């Protein structure tokens with residue numbers, strides 16, 4: 001017999017969002033301004049425009065426009081792979097024996113395999129509109145590079161991706177997808193930039209780092225005519241584009257009069273979580289709901305639960321503006337045996353502020369338990385989740401089991417950000433039982449904190 005609430009709730013094309021939701025516009029206390037690292041004064045658009053597209057900069061600095069129109073050219077891009085399904089986890093509920101209703105928004109059905117395409121499209125669109133011809137970016141795990149390669153193919157732009165060397169060796173298929181879409185993939189560090197050459201001189205056998213790849217991508221963007229740099233998480237304009245996830249989820253739930261009691265998302269730099277919660281958090285701030293929000297991070301990279309709230313650089317090369325955020329320090333390096341993703345040292349400034357103000361909760365989970373949850377989920381729901389997404393699954397299951405104890409029939413919504421087809425080496429380690437948990441000691445964290453700049457604003 002069919003369910004009263006369908007297993008998959010879809011929106012029609014007409015019901016898809018026409019506006020993004022800018023959460024900062026409805027916050028009573030706003031995040032602190034981004035600072036220029038030289039002057040320590042708030043950055044201006046002119047400071048950022050040599051690096052980023054003009055429209056991205058405008059959106060980055062806009063904390064007053066609540067609803068930002070999605071241009072037709074981007075709605076057109078979204079229609080190629082959206083709306084994404086909102087899925088009722090009937091099989092998981094049954095398996096857990098919980099009275100809770102569990103829903104998840106699944107962003108993994110496009111070829112890049114994750115939500116990152118939701119911001120890659122807009123960033124490529126704005127670059128094209130501005131008359132640019134080239135973009136550069138970095139990629140670690142490979143999802144962002146793949147999403148940008150797809151978006152650049154769609155809008156007709158050239159893309160160079162600096163891919164962390166070890167990752168380009170470990171994930172040759174990711175590299176192959178990007179190249180097939182027409183992107184140029186350069187293992188980083190490389191001899192194509194001053195930043196790369198300098199690092200290679202000091203350590204020719206280095207396996208590379210995200211910090212170094214960012215430095216190379218920014219350098220190339222600044223030195224190349226009609227070229228800018230794009231980033232896939234952490235920044236406010238990326239969260240704005242990702243609000244399409246939350247808006248679609250809300251529209252789908254509204255069709256059946258469902259209002260979530262708990263919303264859960266994994267957090268690396270914060271983009272999917274910020275996007276998923278945006279309209280729901282707006283309701284909470286307005287006093288129209290009592291929804292709880294939970295960010296889930298890996299215990300090996302705990303920027304919310306054990307980080308400091310301070311002005312810090314976004315990259316290890318200390319080239320970016322300073323952002324006040326939850327951070328482990330730009331010099332923090334998560335343990336090498338961490339396979340679960342979400343390794344970034346900092347957290348988006350909006351989410352950091354909501355956390356400080358008690359509107360957002362956070363939990364840190366160890367990777368063996370995250371993979372246990374992933375496997376439990378895939379056996380009943382059928383989807384192989386990305387390790388990153390599985391952090392949210394872990395806490396959704398915990399909350400559902402809590403309901404089983406108390407008998408409460410709560411509505412739980414979580415973000416399933418992607419598939420794990422390119423993360424099978426992590427699943428192989430899990431199956432071979434070689435996956436371990438390494439949680440940093442307080443001493444390990446102190447080393448990272450020492451890299452946070454000693455400026456008056458941080459004292």
Ligand SMILES: *Cc1c(COP(=O)(O)O)cnc(C)c1O
Pocket residue numbers: 113114115116143144232233234266267268269270271272273342386388389417418419
């Ligand atoms: C990049 C990524 C994340 C984490 O990034 P956020 O910016 O924190 O959302 C989570 N899940 C998947 C599948 C990703 O590719």
